[in-house]
Amino acid sequence: MAEAEISPTAQRAREIAAAHAHLDGPLLPVLHAVQHALGHIPREALAPIAEELDLSVAEIHGVISFYPDFRTEPGGRRTLKVCRAEACQAMGAARLGDDLRTRLGVDWHGTTQDGAVTLEPVYCLGLCACGPAALVDETPVARATADRLERMAREVVG
């Protein structure tokens, strides 16, 4: 049987891992870079990362599953992170979260059916004196309303 084709995804993950292998404790920088490059960390990326960093696939799976930032499935075109922490709750974040979940038709961590938006809870953005706060991709929003956040999150990615 001919040698299996190496997928471009696996190849990319291997290159990223190799580029970071010299670091002390390279795994988090590698996972961030893979997710940045591919949008998520697909299953097939694990084996090449494991080989390059001399880790087991199980160890890498354990790390991915520990950290909320890492996703193993594709997310929406935009990510809407809405703060649920105390300072924002003092300014109505609980209702804002409820409104957004209703409007978008998803629960926390969910992606809208049209693939436009992934809704993530976040526990503090450091924008605590102008809450409720949110982050649309990397754009910070203060005194957020559900209207504004939905509009920003649904803006077509240009």
Next chain:
Amino acid sequence: MSLTLYLPKDAAALALGADDIAAALTAEAAARGIELRLVRTGSRGMVWLEPLLEIEQDGLRHGFGPLEVSDVKSLFESDFTDHAKALGPVEDIPFFARQTRLTFARCGVIDPLDLNAYRAHGGMAGLERARGMAPEQIVAEVTESGLRGRGGAGFPTGIKWNTVLQAEGPQKYIVCNADEGDSGTFADRMLMEGDPFCLIEGMAIAGLAVGATRGFVYCRSEYPHAIRTFGDALEMAREACLLSESFDIELRVGAGSYVCGEETALLNSMEGKRGTVRAKPPLPAHKGFMARPTVINNVISLASVPVILAEGAAHYKSFGLGRSLGTVPLQVAGNVKHGGLFEAAFGMTIGELIHDICGGTASGRPVKAVQIGGPLGAYFPVTLFDTPLGYEECDAAGGLIGHAGIVVFDDTADMGAMARFAMEFCAVESCGTCTPCRIGAVRGMETIDRILAGDPAAPAILADLCETMRDGSLCALGGFTPYPVESALKYFPEDFTPRQEAAE
């Protein structure tokens, strides 16, 4: 004609529209044929005035804010003098005038990525002095200053440094904990965005003090602007030979886990592992990153070192109260009229800060409570507002000062719901290593639900559970979650009575 204006690019200012103001200023200046030099600074910390534009007149910086795009045209028409949004000299605004800015002296004043401006405003004086001192002398100076960990634990910084100085190892490290996860806190973010060279200088001094040649900053991923600014500052510092082979800093980014702000979980995370908490001993000072001697300090602890070295320990410790010496960047947040960062000597009372300086709530309703020290800190009712803000003083009042974030709630707050949220947060963020935290937080949520449903047996179970979490947890996440829960229950029992569901 040319014109110099100062406008923050701090994330809070951006969240309030600073980039839109910048674009409008640039367009208006171009239309008028004015050559505009727009200096993007950090934030002064008066968040309710953001975006806060400044212009220098007669040697003083005058402010205008909070600005909207529609103000820009009239600002030019007024020639930046008599305008509805004029605030006068920025440093005369009472919120600012009442501060003692030592650690945040440059924040909001200079372009954070202008090394010449950094030097011109007193930067590098501490490092230059440290270079002429023996390591033991630097450690002694920091010990003498009375500086204690600003991350929350309050451990004397000099003593920690001395342990690492005495420790043997092939490589020592300085690790800066920039995993500022506590709600209501943003001092680390503001400093990294507004004066990153100050943190670099503080870490370089720490390196000289303990014999470490490598530093790391572990910043949370929720701070993309701080990551970008600090990363740019690192590159500039290398180009200027402020960082080199003899001491260099690497920036690492977290991945959304709150518990990684706990120092041993942070070390595991940096090593590429799950962010689980380690048992102590061994202390990180003996076996830290890669099992080698490691100083771990909070951003503000390290950023306070340059001024201590530059001005001397005696100057720094001349501020403060009791064993809480120097200044603390108080961060006032939540439902507050004039929120932001207020750097002051330890010892101000909660009431003076919240009522006199910050003007009470944003909603205009009465203050019900403040939570001090993040999600693991106690709720203080108004009856405790004569408590001075210091490590021992907050402890004696049944709470903790933590990273000095203070979240204000008005009288519509539901403390039963806040207590339940404290347990929910602990359950979400628990690293899972110890049982009291992992299981206790979930049982805690259920038990509070039972209290809210009127189960008479539940309060005693909750008290017992809190005792188990407090005494049996490996770190402060499980160990301190009882603070918000029990303080809410103690001071606001009326919020724990059975709920009438609004079914209609």
